[in-house]
Amino acid sequence: MSEHALLEVQNLTKRYGSFTAVDNLSMTVKKGEFMGLLGPNGAGKSTTLKAITGLVTPTEGTILVNGVDSMNHKEAMRHVGCVIETPESYPNFTPAEMLEYVGMIHGLSKPEIRIRARDVLEEVRMWKWRDKPVGQFSKGMRQRVSLAAAMLPNPELIILDEPTSGLDPRGMIEIRQTLNNLKKRDLTLLISTHILKEVSEMCTSMTMINHGKKIISGDVNTLIHNAAMDARGVDIELKTLTEFDNTFVYDIEHMQGVSSLERTGEKSVKFRFIGTDEQQADIVDMVYRHKLRLLSMNESGADIESLYMQLTDDGEVNVK
Numbered sequence: 001m002s003e004h005a006l007l008e009v010q011n012l013t014k015r016y017g018s019f020t021a022v023d024n025l026s027m028t029v030k031k032g033e034f035m036g037l038l039g040p041n042g043a044g045k046s047t048t049l050k051a052i053t054g055l056v057t058p059t060e061g062t063i064l065v066n067g068v069d070s071m072n073h074k075e076a077m078r079h080v081g082c083v084i085e086t087p088e089s090y091p092n093f094t095p096a097e098m099l100e101y102v103g104m105i106h107g108l109s110k111p112e113i114r115i116r117a118r119d120v121l122e123e124v125r126m127w128k129w130r131d132k133p134v135g136q137f138s139k140g141m142r143q144r145v146s147l148a149a150a151m152l153p154n155p156e157l158i159i160l161d162e163p164t165s166g167l168d169p170r171g172m173i174e175i176r177q178t179l180n181n182l183k184k185r186d187l188t189l190l191i192s193t194h195i196l197k198e199v200s201e202m203c204t205s206m207t208m209i210n211h212g213k214k215i216i217s218g219d220v221n222t223l224i225h226n227a228a229m230d231a232r233g234v235d236i237e238l239k240t241l242t243e244f245d246n247t248f249v250y251d252i253e254h255m256q257g258v259s260s261l262e263r264t265g266e267k268s269v270k271f272r273f274i275g276t277d278e279q280q281a282d283i284v285d286m287v288y289r290h291k292l293r294l295l296s297m298n299e300s301g302a303d304i305e306s307l308y309m310q311l312t313d314d315g316e317v318n319v320k
Helices: 045-052 074-079 095-105 110-123 139-151 169-184 196-202 220-231 246-253 277-289 304-311
Strands: 005-016 019-030 034-038 060-065 080-083 157-161 188-193 205-210 213-219 234-240 258-265 268-273 294-300
Touching: 005 045, 005 188, 019 034, 019 045, 019 060, 019 188, 019 205, 019 213, 034 045, 034 196, 045 060, 045 157, 045 188, 060 074, 074 080, 080 139, 095 110, 095 139, 110 139, 110 169, 139 157, 139 169, 169 188, 169 196, 188 196, 205 220, 213 220, 234 277, 246 258, 246 268, 246 277, 277 294
Parallel strands: 034 188, 034 205, 080 157, 157 188
Antiparallel strands: 005 019, 005 060, 205 213, 234 268, 234 294, 258 268
16 A cells, blocks of 8 residues: 555446446545546546445455455445435434434444534534424535535545535535635545536645546646646746846746746746746746846646646536
């Protein structure tokens, strides 16, 4: 198992007859990471999460949770909380009753359930509705109650399948806010989604799949930056705190990787950059050699939509 890996999926394959839903997929989720499993509808995301959580049996492959084979040692899943597909609850149950039931399944004592239930319902902003029937709730509120149930046993890893699917804009914002709060607490999360905004705004890493195969995996910002470098480069605006002369402009223009330079002010230039991280660092060194104080060096033109379109072959993308 990889160092610090909380979840490791090794060569996962799931076939239904002649149809291969997941094809030799491997990925690692490290402790404290927030990974997005990204791909178009039908890419194999839900099947992957169902295999990880034991809802379907893989045709081939190994799934390790904290280094333990979860397919042969079910106790490994004690470390995992999950909400797979659209959560359904008994409409007459209240959130308090739901969480008591979930706590009993996990073997928690009644005092533990009471303490944890309050903690998680406050976390998802549902505490004041704890004694109201779930059937009276909006879909977004039900989703938050399901998230509270996943959090109740205090798992190390939380897995969510399309957590904002079917929600109105307000419901989407509320779920994203809740998930970002969990990220701040250094919890480990794995979410599947086809919504690019969710990955770019919330996730620290991503694994992109299509037709059941992994396309790319790694740090979100690094993957976007590298894809831009491979394609057409990025636009960089460089600003200094003090004015610079034409000698500095000439030196920057002749740095490796720099093209289409334009002076935009007494303290700023814009240019296209296609090069390595080391060459970009050389530009920063050049600023200091001219005894200038660097104020900012901002990239544009690199985004997750471009990466998605570059790496999927469907020709369509759901941008929200």
